[in-house]
Amino acid sequence: MSEFLQHLVNGVSVGTIYALIALGYTMVYGVLKLINFAHGDVYMVGAFAAFYIANALGVGDSPTLGKTLLVFTGSMAVCAGLGYAIERLAYRPLRERPRLTSLITAIGVSFLLEYGFQLAPFESITSMEFPPGPTPRFFPELFPRTVWLQIGEVAISNIDVLSLLVAIALMIGLEFIVYRTKFGTAMRAVSFDPQTAALMGIPVDRVISITFALGSALAAAAAVLVAISRPRIDPLMGMMPGLKAFVAAVFGGIGNVPGAMVGGIVLGLAEEFVAGYGVSSFRDAIAFAILIAVLLIRPQGLFGRQSVEKV
């Protein structure tokens, strides 16, 4: 029983991270019909941005709440800027071209971030150690880990609770933005039909830019949450979570905001339970098996709309 509970706790905590990343995929796909392959790497950049900010603030020596908040918002701001820049420079010029062109560009951007960050630091140019190089770095502790709740052998730490709460708060915030604000209405209109939306006076370009920034900020938040509980960060850390979060988004119905959240949690639980009770070395294959099954059985995902191809 306690083993089951432990897997449940782990699954939910991994799942919320997948969900936060999946939201970025789903929103971008919603407005642009593009799989933003580089999204997982924006997540990685988020972790490194937080790392540099935390070190600059000297969080390791004297952690305070204010600094923690600063690390969070700083990293989210950096990634929002990065997301905006990627969209502006790489995707916008290709918007009228075949979708495959944008996909290949997205793969290019993804590899550029992954391998660019693995280069040795240009110390002669900047005093900062940037790019970080291929060796993993250790994220400083923002606050000490304490056990919050002990049920039998299952320990739930303050970090688990905090990351769950932050993730839920961000999702509620996003839900509010998408369904209750003027911008959200514009975003849904663009997602439904960009041309008509433009005719109705919606600034489509700006909506797409903000969507990118929003999704990237969520990825950064996910990255900081992960870095707090598992402090090892490296330039390839976004590869697998990125792909898995994409699977979560497809599972929930790509383009669907609540679907991405459910998909993330389901994927986290599935991975944790199969790895816990079955063969742990197959962990990385589970997500892809789920993806293939979903696309074959219900390609529109759990909550997606069936789309009909018109000539």
Add this chain to the structure above:
Amino acid sequence: MRLVRALLPFAVGLPALWAIQAAAPPQLAIILVTAGVNVILAVSLNMVNGFTGQFSLGHAGFMAVGAYTAAKITLAMGEAPANWSPWLWNNGAFTLALLGGMLTAALAGLAVGIPSLRLRGDYLAIVTLGFNEIIRVFIENMRWLGGATGISGLPPYTSVVWVGLGALATVVVARRIVGSTHGRALLSVREDEVAAEAMGVDTVACKVHAFVLSAAFAGLGGGLLVHYILLVTPKSFTFVKSIEVVVMVVLGGMGSISGATLAALVLTFALELMRGLDQYRMVMYSLLLVVLMLSRPTGIFGTKEIWELLGPKRKKAAA
């Protein structure tokens, strides 16, 4: 006559390859083998990504299947028995191993292709990438395939002649397919899938055929590669390898055989020339992809062959 035409490239190529092998110093031979394998991979991937217009990101998975099958076969065949000529035995075993590798890779292509080719565009890309990773994770978990460390101590069968013949075969097959009725069906799927279907082209069957054939040649490339580096590990076949091949195809032009061949050769030699800058290799690849997509999304040669661009300009019929 048709047989002669089909065999002519080999009749010309074989003596040339022998001559190159005899003349090339060992350092050059290494580059030539790598280049030849890359030509096989790029041209075979071009059958799917170029001619048929489907975007596969799983080429390395099929390479892995072919490489492991070939490795298992050559290890099982072992040394030549006393009453056999070693030359005959070794080359016979290698031929068998490569054919076996192509066959299993083709079967893997069929198994992957039938379900996933119903999907289009970006979804197909992700699913093939998924299969690539699944194949790799499975191999890592198979003890009789050496697990994560792989199998070492393969016999050194691959030579410049073998790789050259493989590359030649890939190019000849690709070329003859594009010119055939079947090839035109493939091109029609690329140009407009709905229109092709309306014209009576069995689009799913077309895509599966192209996919299976491309997988078979990926298996050939894998088998040749591992019998040169004498080691087969799952690490050589991650989706990063698939993307390297995609870069070659995209660079050369999706749908151009000579373009893909040239891109594979140029990239291999260019990388060899800047060995010391190894850490910049993937950065360059990715920059190349982005810049190319922004400036010339069909690749350098587009769907044209090189000689079509070099030859006298034909006037285009007014559209």
